[in-house]
Each structure stands twice: as structure tokens, then as C-alpha cells.
Amino acid sequence: MHVVLAGGGTAGHIEPALALADALRRQNPNVGITALGTAKGLETKLVPARGYELALIPAVPLPRKPTPELMTVPGRLRGTIREAAAVLERTQASCLVGFGGYVALPGYLAAKRQGVPTVVHEANARPGLANKIGARYTRFVAVSTPDSKLRGARYIGIPLRRAIATLDRNALRDEARAMFGLDPMRPTLLVFGGSQGARRLNETLAATARQLLAEGVQVLHAAGPNNELKIDSPPGGPAYVVVPYLDRMDLAYAAADMVLCRAGAMTCAELAAVGLPAAYVPLPIGNGEQRLNAQPVVKAGGGLLVDDADLTPDWIRSSVLPVLTDARRLHDMGKAAAEFGRRDADEELVRMVHEAIAAARLPQ
Known part of the structure; x- marks a missing residue:
């Protein structure tokens, strides 16, 4: 054969x-x-x-x-x-x-x-x-x-990939957070925009970082290898960890409670499969396929969807932060994503x- x-x-x-x-x-x-x-x-x-x-x-x-x-x-x-x-x-x-x-x-x-x-x-x-x-x-x-x-x-x-399809996030959470220097108990937002990063996501998170940290949310942010992003974390408070690239997405997913990302087909499929709720920000260029990629899992209750032009610090504060600080809502959205995912x-x-x-x- x-x-x-x-x-x-x-x-x-x-x-x-x-x-x-x-x-x-x-x-x-x-x-x-x-x-x-x-x-x-x-x-x-x-x-x-x-x-x-x-x-x-x-x-x-x-x-x-x-x-x-x-x-x-x-x-x-x-x-x-x-x-x-x-x-x-x-x-x-x-x-x-x-x-x-x-x-x-x-x-x-x-x-x-x-x-x-x-x-x-x-x-x-x-x-x-x-x-x-x-x-x-x-x-x-x-x-x-x-x-x-x-x-x-x-x-x-x-x-x-087998590492994603068989991922047990709960079993790897402590190891993953330790590897990235994150607190094992704090709610964690993962941010990435593809292998090169996404300027819109980077700028919006930089403008919202202080409030996220003040609310006890820690962040793991893949900004892209050519993008400079420096966020100061308060002493003794939540960490804001910036990396140029994530070569172990399985561990990044295990460390996260929620994701802010673009809506490529592979990204949507992986996040649904591992049961991670996400706020999807489709690319504003092309034929609109990224919005279509995200719509089914969002409709199933496993995520949020926002246009690139509407991704603002106010939207993060009003839509993402309430999910991250509500354990029940995180659980329900993650369960809905996992039930939809394959x-x-x-x-x-x-x-x-x-x-x-x-x-x-x-x-x-």
C-alpha cells in the first residue's frame, strides 16, 4: 500500500x-x-x-x-x-x-x-x-x-498532531505553568497570532495589561519573533510572560484557561479538540474564511467572536475579563468547545x- x-x-x-x-x-x-x-x-x-x-x-x-x-x-x-x-x-x-x-x-x-x-x-x-x-x-x-x-x-x-489530539490539559497544567514561570493557581490568558504574531493583538493587550494584572489574571503572550513587547509585572503579583514564539503548543494549551487568537482553521480545530475557550479575532483580509472557521464553535458555546476593528481594550475588559474571572463560565465554555471538537x-x-x-x- x-x-x-x-x-x-x-x-x-x-x-x-x-x-x-x-x-x-x-x-x-x-x-x-x-x-x-x-x-x-x-x-x-x-x-x-x-x-x-x-x-x-x-x-x-x-x-x-x-x-x-x-x-x-x-x-x-x-x-x-x-x-x-x-x-x-x-x-x-x-x-x-x-x-x-x-x-x-x-x-x-x-x-x-x-x-x-x-x-x-x-x-x-x-x-x-x-x-x-x-x-x-x-x-x-x-x-x-x-x-x-x-x-x-x-x-x-x-x-x-498527536501531541494535541491526545493532550490532557489537567494532567499537564502544573508542569506547563512551571515551565513558563506562571502561578499554578491564577487564571491564565494565552495570546498568540500565528508564527509571526499579530500587531493588533499585541497592541490591544499592551494597552489592557495593567487591568488584567490588577484583576489577578496572568498572561502568556507569544508576540512574534520580530515584535518587541515589554510588560512590567508588579512584584508579587500575576506574571505577564512574553515569548517570541511557542514551539510547544501542547504545553501552552495546558497552561491556559482561555485564549485570544486569530481564527485559522488549524487553530480553531486544536482549541476545540482540547476544550479551550477562546476569543477569536478573524483576520480582516482575505475572503472572510477565518470568521467562518470560528463561527461553528462559537455557536456551540465554546468561544467568543470579535471583528479585528472591534478588538479594543474596552472589549477585553467587558468581554474577556468577565470570563477569565468566572470559574464556572470558563468550565462551561471549555466543555462546550470539547463537545464540539474532534x-x-x-x-x-x-x-x-x-x-x-x-x-x-x-x-x-
Whole structure:
């Protein structure tokens, strides 16, 4: 059995693919796995670091919406499809699993041409063009949200890293808070805005820090490697810990009682899975998909949602602080998030891979 993964470009495409790869290997250590990627994507670092083969093909960027530029795509795709097909042939692929991004569409088209069964996974609430097309060629389509518009899709969530999917926050809380220099008993707010930080979140928290600390709330804040943020904590009072980056998100989640963050698909899926209430601040640019990512868990009672323009010190004081200082409300929101979240999406996707392979073997 050999599975080819097509999901290069961004961490949002690569991490679910690698989580699936890990789940496949747990079930069958002998399964072959190859990831399609491009020379410029993050997969050049992430895939080899996890011990999987990476096969590079040329990138063919796709417009997010139907435009005149879309008419030029078939010509640019031909060579890329041939190279993707060569990978499928060389590996004798049993199945191709696509996650969207630059390499997914040539992967889908090459698989269709060669009769290789296909599975599609869409992490965002608003599917991209590659997955919209790929979903036409298979009935094995998985999505991250029950609100997905992909026809016939199966809601499974997003495959997560094992350290997150199996995280027991209560068991790790004391260790996690000790590692970050936090008090084991105080309510704790975790703030992060992606790997590079988020200026809006940084500025708003800096303006609100004094009141948070005065109310007994301690803060763990990942400001970003290129952002300078200095907050003075009162002697003997709650700590305001600023770090450039969090490379152990499992421990950061274990240390936290609530999170203030953007609303990327992976972030929403991870926080719901581990039962962490969050105040989601969708990016104000793009096609609005971050708001759509957060809406289901917020609707379920597991979080708050605020527009970037409305994230002010007053909003933190009126909306976030009352939650952090109310143990019952924190518990109820965390429980609602956990009930909505999915920890087993990787195993569900493995089952779909086997279903697709079995279906392809049936007489047509």
C-alpha cells in the first residue's frame, strides 16, 4: 500500500497531511507515503523533518475565484500533471489524498487520468478552487466543519498532531505553568497570532495589561519573533510572560484557561479538540474564511467572536475579563468547545482512505 499526499504550500495544508501520514504509519508501519510539494513551500522543511519522502513538482498558482486568469491554468497545468502522474506511477500509488493548495489540483487530475482512487480533505469552511474541482471526481470528501458547502462531504474535523489530539490539559497544567514561570493557581490568558504574531493583538493587550494584572489574571503572550513587547509585572503579583514564539503548543494549551487568537482553521480545530475557550479575532483580509472557521464553535458555546476593528481594550475588559474571572463560565465554555471538537479526525481519514481503495477494487 502506498499513499500519495497532495497538500503543499502552507502549514494549514501540510500539517493535516502529516497527521494523516502519522496515523497511517501507526496502523501499518510498512505503508509507503510520498508527499507532493513545490520547491518554495514549507513542505521542503516540514515533510523531510518528519521522515517522509517529498516529491517536488512545479507550482501552478490558482486564482481564488473564477477570473480570466483561470482560462490560462490548463496550459500551465499540463507539465505539472505529467510530473504528478509520474510520481503516482513510480510509487504505484494505492490512493491520492488531497488537502488543497498548489499541488492538489495537478494531483487530482493525474489521479483521475490514471484511475487512482482519491480522497479530498478541506480544512477551511470556505473550500478552495482545487478542492472544489477534486470533490467532483470522488465521493470520498472530508471536511472540517459541519457548515461546509461541499456536496456529499463527511464532517470529520481536521487531523491534528498527536501531541494535541491526545493532550490532557489537567494532567499537564502544573508542569506547563512551571515551565513558563506562571502561578499554578491564577487564571491564565494565552495570546498568540500565528508564527509571526499579530500587531493588533499585541497592541490591544499592551494597552489592557495593567487591568488584567490588577484583576489577578496572568498572561502568556507569544508576540512574534520580530515584535518587541515589554510588560512590567508588579512584584508579587500575576506574571505577564512574553515569548517570541511557542514551539510547544501542547504545553501552552495546558497552561491556559482561555485564549485570544486569530481564527485559522488549524487553530480553531486544536482549541476545540482540547476544550479551550477562546476569543477569536478573524483576520480582516482575505475572503472572510477565518470568521467562518470560528463561527461553528462559537455557536456551540465554546468561544467568543470579535471583528479585528472591534478588538479594543474596552472589549477585553467587558468581554474577556468577565470570563477569565468566572470559574464556572470558563468550565462551561471549555466543555462546550470539547463537545464540539474532534480529536479523531486522523483515524477517520485513514478509514476513508481504506474505503476509497476498497471501492476502486469493486467491479464497475
